[in-house]
Amino acid sequence: MKIANPMPSTVTVPFPINLKNENRHLYASRLTFEVAPLKVKRLKNIFVSFTGFCMNKNGLIKESHHDYANQLKDYQSEVSYYYYNALDHPGNLIELDGSHTYLVIHHPWFNYYHWICESIFRLWSVRDKLDELILVLPEHYKNADFIMGSLEPFGVKNIYFIPDGKSLWVESLCLPQIKPICDSYSATELKQVSSFIRNYVRNSKKIFFQKRPKLYVSRELAGRRKVINEEAVQEVVKKYGFAVFCPEKHSFLEQVAIFSEVRYLIGTHGSGLTNLLFMESGAALLELHQKNTNELDYPSPLFWYMAECLKINYYHQICQTSGKEDYFEGDYYIDPVSLESNIRIMLGL
Known part of the structure; x- marks a missing residue:
């Protein structure tokens, strides 16, 4: 028997307290705004770009990107760039050990808000499984205080830093879904x-x-x-x-x-x-x-x-x-x- 996906819930927001009629x-x-439950996907044989987009034989995996229709072509172009770069230059594709499960929570939009209010929440969704997972992050993330500092409370022990510009082939992947719409909580x-x-x-x-x-x-x-x-x-x-x-x-x-x-x-x-x-x-x-x-x-x-x-x-x-x-x-x-x-x-x- 197929179980229906939970329906989104609607949140009602009051006007700003000091709102004047001319700005109403x-x-x-x-x-x-609507809030839909987010999935945690367990996937096999996945291409992971340096910037966190994930792709299988059917194309770009929707749980790895935002749901903005006007930006979808940009997402597809970016993951395609890394994919064909790895095909043309096999040294740019790293095949990770199939005996471990790897975790992806990052995304090309590298800034404080998107990391704290999106990536950290993806981490939160698998917080009880972190001992079983290896987190993958771009190499330059190790030099960002807000990245490493925000990981510290979770006690993340296993991190694989992706060398600059490289992509990954992952046999076993854990992919918590990124929030489709930024302004939804x-x-x-x-x-x-x-x-x-x-x-x-x-x-x-x-x-x-x-x-x-x-x-x-x-x-x-x-x-x-x-x-x-x-x-x-x-x-x-x-x-x-x-x-x-x-x-x-x-x-x-x-x-x-x-x-x-x-x-x-x-x-x-x-x-x-x-x-x-x-x-x-x-x-x-x-x-x-x-x-x-x-x-x-x-x-x-x-x-x-x-x-x-x-x-x-x-x-x-x-x-x-x-x-x-x-x-x-x-x-x-x-x-x-x-x-x-x-x-x-x-x-x-």
């Missing part, structure tokens, strides 16, 4: 992973840090999407007791410790807000969004949805784009008067 249209059509798993990592940091690491209940995440050290009036913004946030925080100055585990004590968070849309994951329920986030300037005609719901799942109060501010007119790349101009007004609303002043 930016959120009105996105007040729900299981509230239960968010809370479980958050608690697991926070407890490890508190109980095992005992990291000394200065508590900062009010935090502004600055991009002054970032290479793109800068705030062009950063000095004016910092003047406003400091007036209300917010510390200026640059993630680049702290290890992953230090960031977990710091954010576990944050009650009020301000930051521009981007990976810097990923640590929202480690804040306690009842805290508050003021997210600064780019004004829509390209095909993305609405603010990304990524952290709005995450905040709802974690029961964190969500506030927003729409900001002007300066320089490169692009939602994901353009610099910010943050209106200081609006910022101060929104901070006062968030703080209940």
